[in-house]
Amino acid sequence: MNIHEYQAKEILSAFGIPVPRGRVALTSDQVERAAKEMGGRCVVKAQIYAGGRGKGGGVKLVHHPEQAQELAKELFGRKLVTPQTGPEGLRVRRILVEEAVEIAREFYLSITLDRESSRYCLIASAEGGVEIEEVAQKSPEKIHVLSIDPFTGLRPYQARKIALALGLKGSVCEDCVELILNLYRACLEKDCFLVEINPLVVTKTGWLMAMDAKINFDDNAMFRHREYPDMLDYSQLDTLEINAGKYDLSYIKLQGNIGCMVNGAGLAMATLDVLHEFGGEPANFLDVGGGATREKVAEAFKIILQDGDVKGVFVNIFGGIMRCDVIAQGIIEAAGEVHCTLPIVVRMDGSKVEEGKQLLLESGLNVQIGENLGDGAERIVKMLG
Template sequence: MDIHEYQAKEILARFGVPVPRGGLAYSPEQAGYRARELGGSAWVVKAQVHSGGRGAAGGVKLCRDEHEIAAFAATLFGKQLVTRQTDANGKGVYRLWVEAASDIAQELYLGFVLDRKSERIMIVASAQGGIDIEELAETNPDSLVRMTIDPATGLAEFQARELAFRLGLKGGQIAQMVTILRACYRAYRDLDAVMVEVNPLVVKGNGDLVALDAKMSFDTNAMFRQAAVAELRDRSQEDPRESTAGDHGLAYVGLTGDIGCIINGAGLAMATMDMIHLAGGEPANFLDIGGGASPERVVRAFQTVLADRNVGVVLVNIFAGINRCDWVADGVVTAYRQLELTLPVVVRLAGTNVEAGRRIIEQSGLPLISVGTLADAAAAAVAARPALAA
């Protein structure tokens, strides 16, 4: 689960990370009022969307007076901001963050992520901030400093000092960096985060460090014990298909093709999408129906997939272990009748109660396309698309 920049800053500030003063605005008039509250002669207005690259997309601007702030805010509210990290539809702008401009002497990068290879939290830092870490890793990989944290001891003070030295910080900046690093680590650990990023972490003209931008993402599976974090969820920033699917326990990711996929198991789903590509097609989604797929759950999966109007054929690929093929087959037949489907549906069943499941499909009297292998299923789904177009 992602949250907005201002929310991440509020969280990190509670743990001891210095952040600029700012205020949230829901209208152009309120944006100007926030600037008056903050005082000063320059302010930065930022669109609050769940995406990086806002500045390059026109979502961030340095303003010198209230009229400029209101005029810029008016162009943003209600706009679909398209960045290099969004799809062509972009993300809707419904709130802005106005903060006092900072005197920037240097920009640093700081990120906390889970390193699955070492099974530890890793700090990734660089003396070159303000750009995407992916771009930095490609253009100047030697500038990246990496450090893993022992979960038994947490981030030790000597580790934090070492990282500060490697970033070229001096004097009192080192103590500030130690405080920031340990605060970010505690926030990551205590709130079940999967990513904490401060980019840029700036050195101001007076030498102080401040988090000018911040991002946090959280483990969705841990939100049952992080009620305060869960309340920060902004559904307007989510794909409605994905959020609806998640509410019903389905793992769904929308893609750009026209072959809707209903599959159990993430690995099988990835293999199925690969086979669709090899057969010359494009998957419309990733959907893992999970274990214990009751007929009702299968119907819900069909409804989720068919919410995408680009879908022209549905491919059901089930390898039953915990699942049962007869349950899935009942769900497919029920969905076809209940939803009054007319598009082609390809069904491949294997595993527990496979013979019973295939009998249900064959005896349903419906024009379902039953196949025995994954390769045949992908080929059948691709071949079924022209029939719909005709």
């Protein structure tokens, strides 16, 4: 789960990591007032669930409150498109107004999960404020990585090595050691996949400060953090994605016209691959999970049909232990409820598959049966062609 920059900064601040003074605003008037409070000269930062905001015009230094207000009016009114949002962009509902800080040096600092070592690792670089992936590709020697043993945790001497490698000296170096240890503490206590400060800066007056922050929570740890759902900004999510989430379904919007309902992520990706192979373009991707139930199938079907781009539906369920007649009933129930007349191709496998097929064929729906993965994909593409 993603959260906004200002929320990430609130968390870091609670763990003793210095961040710039700032206020979150919901209207352009509030932005103006906040700008006055910061002394006129300040940074206006659009809050969206994507990076690359600077390139999209979502982060700007302004010199007086009126200018901040003008910029805010413009940002609140449109969808911000950045290299990471896709062409549709994301709507700006909140703006962070921060004091302008005189920066002497910029660094990159993050803690994230490393699958290969099955541990958290600390990543640091003296090349801050830029795309860290680019640095990693062009000059990997400028990136310092430290794998953290969960038994010992991150030790001060290890953090010091990193701070020294960044070229920090004296008291700033010791400040950085403390900051790194606090970052690790935040990562564990808040159950994060990623905590990232980019850039971490040294100000001209010699203080460390997190100028931008990104946190990604581990959804699986939600049961330990009752406050997380309240932090979610629904304006940043697709409404259908939100609906799907309520039923524990995973929905992703794509560009084509075939709605896809599949159980399991691997099979779902393989289904997209095979549709492309036959010349089809998926409109979305709905994963009902490995053990699909009748209710889930019915809800999933309704969500798919709410997408106006959908001109036909391909259902690919490898039920395994799940009974196919039950899945068929779920489809028939949902399609009937929303009066679906679109072409449907169903490919099912599992027990009672013949009974399931029979139910579908007798349902009066515009449905065909796919005998296997390839046959099903070919049929739906032909029905739409």
